[in-house]
């Protein structure tokens with residue numbers, strides 16, 4: 321039995337999709353199992369077992385993990401993330417789980433000023449000391465994050481950033497889910513740390529240029545200073561300060577530490593990763 325924490329999330333939903341046709345029992349977990357059931361029924365996937373689990377409540381985790389031998393977890397970022405993911409690891413160990421698959425992030429140098437990467441570093445340490453088998457997937461920026469630019473593109477035919485023409489890694493969450501499904505369903509693949517990227521980097525001006533071609537109208541990349549972006553994210557986009565800081569920190573670091581593609585997806589899946597170009601074409605309507 322594979323228990324999935326974050327089954328309503330971007331990667332979790334894609335993972336459920338991948339595991340649907342595999343002959344392995346899956347338990348999809350959510351703090352709101354009714355909502356998850358409703359969603360899966362709407363997708364005609366009522367065969368999946370559904371249970372309640374809240375990472376801030378270890379008793380609920382132990383109930384949810386009963387009978388599971390593997391746990392996949394991709395928790396949304398929050399200032400409680402270290403405490404909650406540590407509780408997942410400890411509860412899994414107490415429940416007889418044998419293998420954990422964690423969605424982490426690139427960790428950079430310990431001194432790098434990216435708070436969320438520091439949280440993942442701490443959680444990975446807990447995982448390492450847990451005595452359980454584990455696999456860590458460290459994806460770079462999700463292509464699906466770009467959907468967040470759509471309202472500004474629709475309103476202003478452009479989007480903002482602070483990175484100029486810095487090349488950045490992007491990875492499609494469906495490739496992350498495919499990688500997770502691979503390590504969950506093939507025992508020989510268990511273990512290890514994989515940094516997941518697409519096969520080429522893109523700068524924001526290049527994305528603007530591709531979108532201009534695909535949407536058949538000019539889309540501009542609008543360069544900002546970090547303080548201006550922080551103000552925009554907190555005041556106009558109403559992001560919590562810790563999250564807005566994360567966006568600024570991660571973009572600032574991309575300019576200092578060059579990003580290069582890895583071959584982890586090819587290594588794990590035996591095929592090339594999905595490309596950003598194909599992603600933008602597939603989802604063109606979301607950016608119109």
Ligand SMILES: NC(=O)c1ccc[n+]([C@@H]2O[C@H](COP(=O)([O-])OP(=O)(O)OC[C@H]3O[C@@H](n4cnc5c(N)ncnc54)[C@H](OP(=O)(O)O)[C@@H]3O)[C@@H](O)[C@H]2O)c1
Pocket residue numbers: 325326327328329330331332349350351352373374375376394395396397404423424425426436458459460461462465
């Ligand atoms: N976005 C990026 O570019 C990027 C890049 C690298 C790494 N990452 C990492 O990816 C992870 C997020 O993955 P994602 O985007 O697939 O997730 P997501 O869409 O943010 O959703 C994660 C799920 O976490 C569940 N959750 C949150 N708090 C919970 C709690 N207390 N107990 C149980 N479940 C809880 C929620 O499920 P319910 O509401 O149903 O309970 C939610 O569906 C983060 O750790 C982030 O650091 C992201």
